[in-house]
Amino acid sequence: MPMKLFHVSDVHFGAEDPKALGWFAQCVADEKPDAVIMTGDLTMRARRREFDAGGKWLRSLGVPVTIEVGNHDIPYYWDPLRRLFSPYKRYGAAERMIEKTLDLPGISIVPLKTTARAQWRWNWSKGYVSRGALRDALELVAAAPRGNLIFVAGHHPLIEGGTKGTAKTRNGDAALAALADAGVHAVLSGHVHDPFDRPVRCGDWTVRMIGAGTLSKRLRASPPAFNEIRIHGARFETLARTLSPEPKHPISATSNAGDTY
Known part of the structure; x- marks a missing residue:
């Protein structure tokens, strides 16, 4: 039985696009993705x-949801005490969905934290993968049912996907290599506000880097967008769904999990 995932990112409640949110919710209601x-x-x-508005919106979709933490989801620099010591107290209606592992028939979705409360550089919005975060993700990957497709979900692309926006994720290349070595099939991310699907060869394994667009008013090169990931057994493809005259188009060729290119 084919499966379908909707991959959405950077909704930015507080700067959200109500038209785009309504469009996405209607797509969920009409097509009933698996997650x-x-x-x-x-x-x-x-x-x-x-957080309350975003959590209520996600819960209203009526399908399983997992949320990763983005750099906008922790208090800003001008609130340093809250940022450093209690960054997750405001999640409200969204709390139970944060970093939730999802196990679907034949598919495991594993969280990877790519945000940091502080970094040794000026721009703390960029990505960072700590040893602990990578260890936690690898443990969840190892616990996934044998033979499952494994998708890791984080906010920042681990390496650049060719978009105008950048993540400059520290330790991202090493993390990607470790995830590929563990048999991960795709790493899903956001942050750059434009969709992409890039196969990356790591040794004898190919892992897909898949980025989603935004449903906020903070557009870059693309109109409001989310990804539809279609899964047929061990094969999957990514389609960018855009609120535009071209509503659905592939951004990847269908490939076997772990294919080399």
Whole structure:
């Protein structure tokens, strides 16, 4: 039985696009995907009311949902005490969906934290994979049922996907190599606000880097968008769904899990 995942990111409640949110919710209602994967930046300023609105919207979809933490989902630099010591107290209605592992028939979706409360560089919005975060993700990958497709979900692309926006994720290349070595089939992300699907060869394994667009008003090169991932056994493909005259188009060729290119 074919399966379908909707991959959405960077909704930015507080700067959300109501038309795009309604369009996405209607797509979910009409097509009933097996799960929604939200790869971060649910909010704009990590305010309680933004989390409440975003959490209620996601719960209203009526399908399994997992949310990753984005750089906009922790308090900003001007609130350093909250950022460093209690960054996750405002999640409200979204709390139970944060970093939730999803096990679907033949598919495991594993969280990977790519945000940091502080970094040794000026721009803390960029990605960072700590040893602990990678260890936690690898343990979940190892525990996945044998033979499952394994998708890892985080906010920042581990390496650049060729988009205008950048993630500059520290330790991202090493993390990607470790995930590929563990048999991960795809790493899903957001942050750059434009969709992409890039196969990356790591040794004898190919892992797909898949990025989603945004449903906020903070557009870059693409109109409001989310990804549809179609899964047929060990094969999957990514389609960008856009709120535009070209509503659905592939951004990858269908491939076997772990194919080399």
